[in-house]
Amino acid sequence: MTAAESPVTPPVAKKVPAPREHHGDVFVDQYEWLRDKDDPEVTAYLEGQNAFVEEQTAHLASLRSDIFGEIKSRVQETDMSVPTRSGRFWYFTRTTEGLAYGVRSRSPIRSDDDWTPPEVTPGVDLPGEQVFFDANAEAEGHDFFSLGALSVSHDGDWLAYSVDVKGDERYTLRIKNLVTGELLPDTIENISAGATWSLDAKYVFYQTVDDAWRPDSVWRHEVGSAEPDVQVFHEPDERYWVGIGTTQSDEYLVIGVGSKITSEAYVLRADDPTGEFVSVAGRTDGVEYSVEHARIADQDWFVLVHNDRGAVDFAVDLVPVDDFGARRELIPHQPGRRLEDVDCFRDYLVLSYREAALPRLAIADLRSIDGLPTADDFVEVTFDQELRSAGLGANAEWETPKLRIGYGSYVDPSEILDLDVATGERTLLRRQPVLGGYDPSDYTAVREWATAADGTRIPVSLVFRRDLDLTTPSPMLLYGYGSYETCLDPGFSVARLSMLDRGMVMAFAHIRGGGEMGRLWYENGKTLTKKNTFTDFVDVARHLIDTGWTSPEHLVAEGGSAGGLLMGAVVNLAPELFNGVLAAVPFVDALNSILDPSLPLTVIEWDEWGDPLHDPEVYAYMKSYTPYENVGAKAYPSILAENSLHDTRVLFVEAAKWVARLQECTTSDNPILLKTEMSAGHGGVSGRYKQWEETAFELSWILEKAGALTE
Known part of the structure; x- marks a missing residue:
């Protein structure tokens, strides 16, 4: 690098020829030396x-x-989100003028049938309010701060959270007792972002990554134990990432395995955290599916959104939880209507899909249906604005009597509403404040x-x-x-x-x-x-x-x-x-990166861009753009x-x-x-x-x- 002779001239990078040869093609890369961020000359x-x-x-x-x-001036800096009920508490986030990050708080529900969120006033505490995570305190002393997991146990007594203070997405997981405020010595470093609790709050499941920073393994950690963590799942195929979560009902743990074009789901009852995960529908190259749990007509089902059997824009099947081979169709494939997800609640099935370049919602009210629902039982939630977005909001409780939905458009500030499915009545809980x-x-x-x-x-x-x-x-x-x-x-x-x-x-x-x-x-x-x-x-x-x-x-x-x-x-x-x-x-x-399988996520990306390392046609095509x-x-x-x-x-x-x-x-x-x-x-x-x-x-x-x- 030579110094600039004029204050309006950028520094000039030196040239160090580095030939790259693949499939008989040679490309001389003059600036590959800039890859070494530890080199003082690069800095x-x-x-x-x-x-x-x-x-x-x-x-x-x-x-x-x-x-x-x-x-x-347009942002209400001291503000708070609409409380969302989960278990014994209403959960919400507060922001305060002058503070860079939000503060996570909760307030006890008033009774078991308390489904109306408490009225909120920014800057005013709710009855019994407890701050359970202050990102400002966690970020103090760091130039960068990112929150990964923030997972409260089902009984509300424990918090698992992970943070990244560098920006490289290497997270450190900690566990806190929310009753005593004690931070446990349990510390798990250099992991992926997520954390999932077992139903009994004795175990936390988390993911680790391989050298290419691909989430490839799921581990079970016993809270407060010095015993080695147990690897419950490992995916050796470098094309696939791994994640873990729960169904909306909290009755099943789900390990999701996916490439860009293929997926598989393994399930385990959440009240049996040391049991064995089993695959719901196996793994077929080019077939994607997701799994949710529903209780319909007094029977338990897994709901699969999939692109099997030529369903390019996806279809929905029902699978008995005790007989994976007895699949039946719920919503057939319809070209041009891209089915994305089905969320399952005690009384509702909510279909998220898109059509004509807009996201949409349709709901089946199980209370008004005898037997199993059909595609005709899903009724679209409509809005007046032509160019708008609609989707499910935060609905943590499977038994919720109303559905929390979100709405927004290019000109309308975002809104959070409660929808009474039976009557169609919508209650506006919050509209994004825009001052001025x-x-x-x-x-x-x-x-x-x-x-x-x-x-x-x-x-x-x-x-x-x-x-x-x-x-x-x-x-x-x-x-x-x-x-x-x-x-x-x-x-x-x-x-x-x-x-x-x-x-x-x-x-x-x-x-x-x-x-x-x-x-x-x-x-x-x-x-x-x-x-x-x-x-x-x-x-x-x-x-x-x-x-x-x-x-x-x-x-x-x-x-x-x-x-x-x-x-x-x-x-x-x-x-x-x-x-x-x-x-x-x-x-x-992109071509240099996708040619190098040692780089983070490269092999996974081959389904998106092609594999130029092994396919000369892909190499030539990528090099052309x-x-x-x-x-x-x-x-x-x-x-x-x-x-x-x-x-x-x-x-x-x-x-x-x-x-x-x-x-x-x-x-x-x-x-x-x-x-x-x-x-x-x-x-x-x-x-x-x-x-x-x-x-x-x-x-x-x-x-x-x-x-x-x-x-």
């Missing part, structure tokens, strides 16, 4: 890039301060449809102020992801208002590789069809320009993680369409890449190498920036105030690149 390079970012964005300091103040006189009627959201080169119609959601002048191109932020069947569902954002009120349009591209339009939407944007994800985004951008919504001078694109790969790919395909690109923890050196290899002599737009030094999902080196190559090759004068968080992980900085500061930094850069500051 100096990252810090030099950070200094360049500070210099290039110093003029936005006042705007950053304004936006931070706007976010802060926010009026949803000042904003609107619409759905557009772009057309891809192959004729596929791509949904696009746009949010903007109603009084925005749409007769001329507007400053716009176009957001995309398009991987892992992840959906960009409608939701409210306080921070987004700082863009909309400055005349920007926020657009969401629901491109292939996501799951908005069903399983085939995902299948047609992965492995050897992955390029559809990138060309869809480019076609959406062209549509928005051609129809007058925006112009290349006003268009900024954003994506993170796998969406960062999207950003890297589209600026190689069509750099002329964008004036700025924000790529957060970007997966831009991966951002790092395809950087060339082009007039790139301004680019801001953000990463974290301790990220274990997308290693910091990916963005570091990508930016080094971009800075070397770009033929424009637009600055290419690399901002590295030196004490954070994949999710970025921790604590709400630091997160608001980071958001203000990003939005100020976006607003400038979109031309919203001069319009």
